[in-house]
Amino acid sequence: MxxxxxxxxxxxxxxxxxxxxxxxxxxxxxxxxxxxxxxxxxxxxxxxxxxxxxxxxxxxxxxxxxxxxxxxxxxxxxxxxxxxxxxxxxxxxxxxxxxxxxxxxxxxxxxxxxxxxxxxxxxxxxxxxxxxxxxxxxxxxxxxxxxxxxxxLFTALIDALGLYPVWRRRLMKDFNRKISLEQDIEQLTVASATTRNEYEGVLAALAGSDRKAALALVTDLMSIAGASNVGGRTVAEIADRFLEQSTLKAGALPRDALVIIKRFLAISGDPREAIAQLRALASDAKLDIAAAIDALESRVGFMAARGIDTAMxxxxxxxxxxxxxxxxxxxxxxxxxxxxxxxxxxxxxxxxxxxxxxxxxxxxxxxxxxxxxxxxxxxxxxxx
Incomplete structure (x- = not known):
């Protein structure tokens, strides 16, 4: 009503x-x-x-x-x-x-x-x-x-970095949950980089393959092995979780991406100064995030037009x-x-x-x- x-x-x-x-x-x-x-x-x-x-x-x-x-x-x-x-x-x-x-x-x-x-x-x-x-x-x-x-802005940054989908989902979820992204990124990177096992090559191949095809392969293999569900999870759910872990283990967050994300997350203060820093970051890292920065700049302009002291x-x-x-x-x-x-x-x-x-x-x-x-x-x- x-x-x-x-x-x-x-x-x-x-x-x-x-x-x-x-x-x-x-x-x-x-x-x-x-x-x-x-x-x-x-x-x-x-x-x-x-x-x-x-x-x-x-x-x-x-x-x-x-x-x-x-x-x-x-x-x-x-x-x-x-x-x-x-x-x-x-x-x-x-x-x-x-x-x-x-x-x-x-x-x-x-x-x-x-x-x-x-x-x-x-x-x-x-x-x-x-x-x-x-x-x-x-x-x-x-x-x-x-x-x-x-x-x-963060979404545009992650998309421009071209990360594996599992990394994108993980980082976006952490951002929305107000987790310290910098701390979480460090932990995931260390865990990914130091974890080694005998089937690492298979994991790397799966991580870089088409997601639907990889999911179908893992599901078929589990079905052939006679698995139906484990701990209340279906075969499809287990396969999806396996693929996420394979990406985290075999495809560690690249060091250059980590540096860029840290630099991005450190930007704060006066909105107009932040815009200048964002444009410098995009130029230095050759990132296509201009549309998101333009939207921020336009918003700040409308805020000022409404009498809001943007410097404060x-x-x-x-x-x-x-x-x-x-x-x-x-x-x-x-x-x-x-x-x-x-x-x-x-x-x-x-x-x-x-x-x-x-x-x-x-x-x-x-x-x-x-x-x-x-x-x-x-x-x-x-x-x-």
Whole structure:
């Protein structure tokens, strides 16, 4: 259901009214998706932190359900089920979400915006950051630290390096899970380079071969050997895992690629200075990542046009938010001097709607507001 009236908020609703009014004035229609959601999209598409914090249940038909842990996927599903699917549309929201958070309350309020269908990606990204800053000001919080990144840059880098597919998957997964890539790359490289065995030549041949053909060969060999499943895994699953390990063992991450990735991940600071460093890296290493750098530069220009002081914005190539569905721009707003948990966070997720069932890819970007934390900060007057 797409609603036109705001949900009742706990406590003082003044900040809620102010926040939702600012979203409405920007053209975002209020959405109220159901609290109970299919669990599969969250299990398949969210980051590890959300997956392990779900509250799960099962209905009478056996379908696994969950209390919504955030509102991005529910609003996206609602958009796809509406008559506006495939068209430019923007939605706002304010309501409870449910995650296990240790000693912190498992139910808390989340507000935010999701924008679908806009092809002017750099401008839409800049608008999200500008609206996020307006959201903090609605709570009386006027000074925040702005942290930004762009997973599309890392994706472009990995693609340009021409690594084995298993390395690409491994590195992208580590980036999205906020693992220290530099540490992980070192461990994998050492393990790959020092592991030797009597069938190393076979592994090298498989690693460099067509993936489908190699998978078929390994599956056939296991079937001939009489294997059906081991430890609950099917022959196909075991074969796929074997191929991944064969690549890691026989095709260690090349040293020149490691050096380039380390140099890339060290870039941070003023966005415009970062752009210059990225162009220098691309030129030195002869990497075709110009389109991703151009998109970053265009976004920074639109941010400046919206009055955002980009010199006060910290950009980092290693910045990631830990959500598997992000594909581009990512950002967090933090309280000055208290940077552990974000007050507002968001980013671009152009592939999510297609993974939710859309026939075509749909550009999408948005952000979430930790409303109660901001309300408490605004009430206490720090920072302001």
């Amino acid at each position: 797409i609603a036109t009236a705001a949900p009742r908020a706990t406590g003082s609703a003044v900040w809620a009214d102010t926040l939702l009014l600012s979203f409405a004035q920007a053209g975002y229609v209020l959405a109220q998706p159901p609290v109970l959601q299919p669990a599969e999209p969250f299990l398949d598409l969210s980051g590890e932190d959300i997956r392990k914090s779900l509250y799960l249940t099962t209905d009478g038909t056996g379908e696994e359900l969950c209390l919504r842990p955030d509102l991005t996927i529910p609003v996206a599903r609602q958009y796809l089920a509406s008559g506006r699917a495939g068209k430019v549309a923007g939605f706002s929201y304010l309501g409870p979400v449910f995650r296990y958070r240790g000693s912190a309350p498992s139910e808390f309020l989340q507000a935010g915006i999701e924008s679908f269908g806009r092809q002017d990606r750099p401008a839409a990204d800049a608008e999200m950051l500008a609206l996020a800053l307006e959201a903090t000001r609605a709570f009386g919080v006027n000074e925040v630290e702005i942290r930004t990144g762009d997973v599309a 914005t910290r950009f980092s190539t290693a910045f990631g938010r830990g959500l598997d569905y992000y594909t581009g721009f990512e950002f967090e707003l933090h309280a000055k001097g208290n940077g552990v948990e974000p007050l507002v966070a968001g980013g671009r997720y152009d592939g999510l709607l297609q993974r939710l069932g859309s026939a075509t890819a749909t550009p999408a970007v948005g952000f979430s507001v930790w409303a109660e934390a901001l309300a408490e900060m605004g009430k206490s007057g720090r920072p302001s």
